[in-house]
Amino acid sequence: MGTVLSVKNLEKSFKTKQVLKGITFEVRSGEIMAILGPNGAGKSTTIRNIMGIMYPDNGSVHFEGHTDLPRNIIGYLPEERGLYKNVKVMDMLLYLAELKDYPAKKARERAMAYLEKFDLKGKEHVKLEELSKGMNQKVQFIASILHEPELLILDEPFSGLDPVSQDLFKEEIRDLANQGTAILLSSHQMNLVEEMCDRLFMIQAGQKVIDGPLDEVKAKYSNFKCTIRGKNQLADLEGIAGVQHVQQQDDVNILYLGKDIDPVQWLKTLPDHMAIQELRLDRISLHEIFVAVATNKNLITKGVEVYA
């Protein structure tokens, strides 16, 4: 898998506030790279710097095999997006393909195929203002992939989509990656990203927090946690073997454990006098890591020293 895009040490300030503090990552062909982070972390700013819509104060954006921004091989779905309202769907798609220098005949064929795939068959001569918001988003997505881009950049592709459309988008993005397209997407919907990305790059306040292949990140950070409902003394819980940290809220206690415990053995170590109405033992999800990063909570004491 060749590197298509490499971003090195990107820095950007607005007035006196530095919003990007040295961002470095790569996107390779055939893989889905996700930029994750809470609102205002710098995801869209990073993407806009890549797209040449903004210029970084420092650092570089390099496209393999090109000296300039190769606009025609990039598909881009911005966060702030829309299409001309009083224009017909097919005219809009063909115009955007033409701007990418994609042959009109091929663009028309592909547009028809995609419209059918996205349940918009027969809408090609309907004006965009007559379509629902969800349909509009589908057309925007089609526009970004119509010209068979080598690099697809999607800024919050799932925002505002219903679950059915989300699945449709997810499938299509996965297919494109399998066909060799390099995909960079940003999102704050961790569950969706967790299911599909190959690598991730989590940023908070313009800085890298976690990055690496999804499996590695999961293995590295996915400690066990045990959620217990019932009235218990905090001291009792903290005394249990393997417990690193307890979070108590009313009757619910969350016990954070190491990642190497043996679940069966550990359950056997629970004291007899404990009040348990419900008990759940599972791994910390990316979602929780994300929330922890976003709220600066120290959920995990070991393992994530990076941002401690």
Add this chain to the structure above:
Amino acid sequence: MRNALKIAKWEIKRNLKNKSFLIGLFITPIMIFGFMLLGSIFGGDDEDTGTNVYIHDEIGVFDTVKETVASSGVDWKVKQTDISEKEALKKLQDKEDTAYLFLNKDTLNQGTVNVLTSEEINAYFTDQLQLLQGPIQQLQAKELGLSDTQLAAISKGVAFQETQAKDEAGSDLTAEDMLQKIVPIIFAGIILLSIVFSGMYIFQSASQEKKDKIAEIILSSVTPGELMQGKIIGYFVLGIVQAVVFLIFAVPFAMWKWDIPVASYVLVPETALLVAIAILGYLLFASMFVGIGATMADMGSAGQFQGMVMMLPFLPFIFIGPVLSDPSGLIAQIGTYIPFTSPGVLLLRLAVLDTWPWMQIVISIVILIVSIWIMMKLAGKIFKVGILMYGKNATPKEMWKWIRA
């Protein structure tokens, strides 16, 4: 440049498919010429119904009066009558725009004329009556026994002969020469107006880009500069389309109504210069509008600054009065050198002046070209930042910041 042309093509196609653009395209000339036609129809009616003036002549001046009326161009129909005042009053009951004059001994002796008019009468009738003073006074003088030479001296009155120094050169201009000069300028004026109006569409088109939030998608394919150029070129072509449609109505109309051989007047080298001035005017306003349009999310909430900029194309109208009264005067020259007014004022002056001030034309064209270049640079900077700013209109202070950046 190729991308700019693609955008230009798109803007042209999109507008030509747009119903409101098409309606505007044809309605404007139809309305203008429609009203002119209506005006001439009603004007024609007026000619038929001049004031009917019946003269009861007892002193033998009817022929003189008729001659005087005919040579003065007053719209009277003079007829002789011999009915009495009583009968006349009766007849006037159901008449419009009719008068009876009674010229008799009293007229000669006391200088009074009894005039009976219908209830409705031409508003200028009383003034027009003064025409008869001449012939009647002449008759009075004759009755008093003045000799013909004395008579001639009195009736000649005093004439003031005015001579204006600079009018001399132009005094031998015939009406045809005038037309020959004015027609190409009207031609260029129509082009200037059409493309300035289409320049205002640019404004809308640039802010549409923001309103529909498509700017970032377009800018992932082209540079802001290309997008801006594309719009300027596209709306230039649309302006030409508007001008052509207008001329399709105007040329046959002028040929039919005033019998002007428009084609032979327009096809002169001067037209090229005039059209070039019009195009320069367009480029100036178009680049300004495209920049300002990019700072506005929607037209409805245009700030004062943006509103003022919108009014700039109409600035030359302020100069119409002063320029017409003194086409070489100071105000006219100032107007020639201000870039926003220079295309309009220049066209107007060239229409009025007999000899073209070539030096001033050259200077003003140079000023125009330099200002277009500066305006395009500024617009480019404003456009680049403004087009990506969502949700609010930019203030002049912000724009200044972008320009300096």
